[in-house]
Amino acid sequence: MPYRHMTAMRSEAVAFLNCRPGKIYVDGTLGGSGHAALICEKIMPDGLFIGIDQDQAAIKNANSVLKSYQTIIRLFHGNFTNLPDYLEQLEIAKVDGILLDLGLSQHQLDASGRGFSFLKDEPLDMRMDMRTTVTAKDLVNSLGQKKLADLFFNFGEERRSRAIAGQIIIARKKAPIESSLQLAEIVKKAIPVNSYARQKIHPATRVFMALRIAVNKELEKLEQFLDLAIDLLNPKGRLCVLAFHSLEDRIIKQKFVLWQTECICPKSFPQCICNHQKTAKLITKKVVRPSKSEVQNNPMARSTRLRAIEKL
Numbered sequence: 001m002p003y004r005h006m007t008a009m010r011s012e013a014v015a016f017l018n019c020r021p022g023k024i025y026v027d028g029t030l031g032g033s034g035h036a037a038l039i040c041e042k043i044m045p046d047g048l049f050i051g052i053d054q055d056q057a058a059i060k061n062a063n064s065v066l067k068s069y070q071t072i073i074r075l076f077h078g079n080f081t082n083l084p085d086y087l088e089q090l091e092i093a094k095v096d097g098i099l100l101d102l103g104l105s106q107h108q109l110d111a112s113g114r115g116f117s118f119l120k121d122e123p124l125d126m127r128m129d130m131r132t133t134v135t136a137k138d139l140v141n142s143l144g145q146k147k148l149a150d151l152f153f154n155f156g157e158e159r160r161s162r163a164i165a166g167q168i169i170i171a172r173k174k175a176p177i178e179s180s181l182q183l184a185e186i187v188k189k190a191i192p193v194n195s196y197a198r199q200k201i202h203p204a205t206r207v208f209m210a211l212r213i214a215v216n217k218e219l220e221k222l223e224q225f226l227d228l229a230i231d232l233l234n235p236k237g238r239l240c241v242l243a244f245h246s247l248e249d250r251i252i253k254q255k256f257v258l259w260q261t262e263c264i265c266p267k268s269f270p271q272c273i274c275n276h277q278k279t280a281k282l283i284t285k286k287v288v289r290p291s292k293s294e295v296q297n298n299p300m301a302r303s304t305r306l307r308a309i310e311k312l
């Protein structure tokens with residue numbers, strides 16, 4: 001059954017891409033194809049849509065959801081960092097817009113059976129691309145206590161990272177940690193009840209996020225992609241990125257600011273020696289957040305942060 005879920009900031013993101021017929025657009029994170037369908041709608045009949053996802057299920061779904069646009073779509077199962085290769089295969093030098101809607105799709109969370117959710121008992125896998133080899137179970141059962149604590153702190157901003165890592169070490173001495181609920185229970189044990197009762201989120205939220213980021217090398221791939229993306233845009237081409245947490249958003253913001261800066265020499269230098277060139281202008285002066293009514297209808301969208309640039 002094809003799936004289609006509520007897409008965060010759907011019309012806003014597509015509007016920032018400035019989609020026009022006859023032009024070429026990339027969605028590097030197809031997910032449920034909500035953004036993709038709207039982009040295709042806007043660029044029919046003679047545009048070209050390139051869709052990428054590292055999850056095979058998203059590609060299969062896109063083939064079905066985007067069926068009525070099949071003359072203008074090209075789909076690739078892989079990482080968005082491979083975009084230069086995909087463009088080469090299509091004999092395309094540059095594109096007019098790129099969208100990234102980062103993180104996890106609702107399908108992955110609710111129905112993939114890969115342990116992304118701490119509310120269900122599933123094997124602790126968390127790979128978006130099943131062709132990669134390291135799972136969340138591997139990390140949880142093999143990393144040393146300090147490495148685990150650092151992972152939870154750096155990728156999950158989890159203040160109780162050491163206590164949680166300690167509980168994991170105790171638990172796995174008895175038996176390997178195999179499932180999502182098993183891990184969620186271990187995390188709960190490390191957090192005093194009165195502390196998590198005050199929090200609005202489940203006590204395992206940050207640990208699950210950190211593991212997912214590590215398994216899929218999410219921040220590394222985002223940085224790699226941003227380093228190559230600007231060169232793949234035509235003049236006036238746009239890049240629009242939707243992030244879901246501050247770690248991603250910080251990387252995006254810093255890169256966008258760098259692109260729109262003329263000179264990166266230290267302020268104390270009497271003259272410019274950096275040869276840095278401004279390559280883009282910000283179209284979102286500040287981060288754009290979803291409207292109140294969208295958050296009411298789709299609470300999953302509440303932490304979305306949208307930023308967009310235009311290549312000079």
Ligand SMILES: C[S@@+](CC[C@H](N)C(=O)[O-])C[C@H]1O[C@@H](n2cnc3c(N)ncnc32)[C@H](O)[C@@H]1O
Pocket residue numbers: 005006007008028029030031032033034035036052053054055058078079080081101102103104105106128221222
């Ligand atoms: C939030 S969902 C996208 C939702 C989509 N915009 C929609 O309208 O339904 C994120 C998707 O991006 C994919 N993804 C995340 N990181 C990726 C990467 N580095 N390369 C390719 N796909 C990625 C995930 O597998 C997931 O399907």
